[in-house]
């Protein structure tokens with residue numbers, strides 16, 4: 118027996134709502150009120166940004182953290198700290214959020230796109246090594262959806278060729294590779310605190326590093342070149358204003374109190390959902406490498422094969438899922454398939470790189486065309502939510518028979 122889909126006039130499969138995102142509570146209100154009343158609204162006179170940086174660095178086993186305006190700026194700042202610019206190449210995975218590549222262009226350097234692993238969706242170390250040229254200055258592995266990249270291989274290859282590693286950990290707060298924290302293995306790592314990320318203050322980001330030299334340079338650059346406690350308009354290096362406000366840090370301090378617990382809940386629930394979907398033909402969740410000892414599951418990603426869903430297109434399936442009460446999205450596109458890459462609309466920042474002559478990106482292309490993802494808060498409720506996800510998928514499948 119099949120039930121009528123919502124898209125055909127039926128009623129939604131999911132009746133109990135998922136947990137709300139963002140999560141907030143008394144702590145957010147308490148800390149932000151403290152900032153309002155203190156009158157210290159920027160980091161130069163406040164304490165919240167300093168306190169957040171100290172705690173976030175500790176959580177990621179790094180010496181230093183510098184809070185900034187957002188994750189995109191964190192990548193630009195990292196590249197600037199490493200003196201990467203005109204004429205340089207930076208290797209990035211073809212499958213990621215646009216900023217990983219566009220930030221490179223913003224710094225006048227050329228992003229060179231490489232393929233990802235078909236199981237973990239993370240940058241392939243082999244593809245990385247193959248793309249290295251004498252111009253390559255850095256690599257930006259992305260810990261896709263919270264699954265750590267193979268950092269042993271990537272760091273080994275990078276060291277061999279004298280290439281800097283910038284971890285894009287926008288999905289990886291608190292995650293691990295072989296019991297080492299995401300963000301602690303490269304030269305610099307970036308995080309995002311944008312509204313949808315695993316912890317958020319609406320818009321925000323940071324870099325973490327173990328290098329005092331990189332931290333000191335980043336500090337100067339993030340405050341238009343001014344040293345700490347400058348009152349005489351010293352501008353020691355060229356920079357911009359990437360400073361985080363005290364309001365943002367107050368919210369992040371409260372969010373920090375929940376993150377480790379939520380990571381545990383998502384780990385447990387992703388596994389539970391994997392098991393529920395194991396026998397559903399046409400649905401294949403993102404795989405897991407042994408080295409991924411803690412995956413915070415920023416997204417729950419899976420391949421969708423329309424053959425097993427009576428030819429229903431991926432977009433139709435996502436629309437049907439949303440109608441049944443399950444929030445879902447199609448994958449990021451391959452970077453070079455976006456309009457501005459295709460038309461090479463890079464302004465005057467970079468010229469003369471031919472993206473039609475790219476390396477083989479077939480894994481990234483397959484993911485971009487077939488994968489669907491569910492946002493992390495779908496894993497933050499109870500097991501009933503997970504049964505509802507699997508139930509809604511099966512309802513759509515049976516209706517198509």
Ligand SMILES: *Cc1c(COP(=O)(O)O)cnc(C)c1O
Pocket residue numbers: 187188189190213214216217259285287288308309310311320321322
């Ligand atoms: C969100 C995201 C960014 C950019 O972060 P913002 O804070 O939104 O600027 C960078 N890389 C990846 C992989 C992301 O998902």
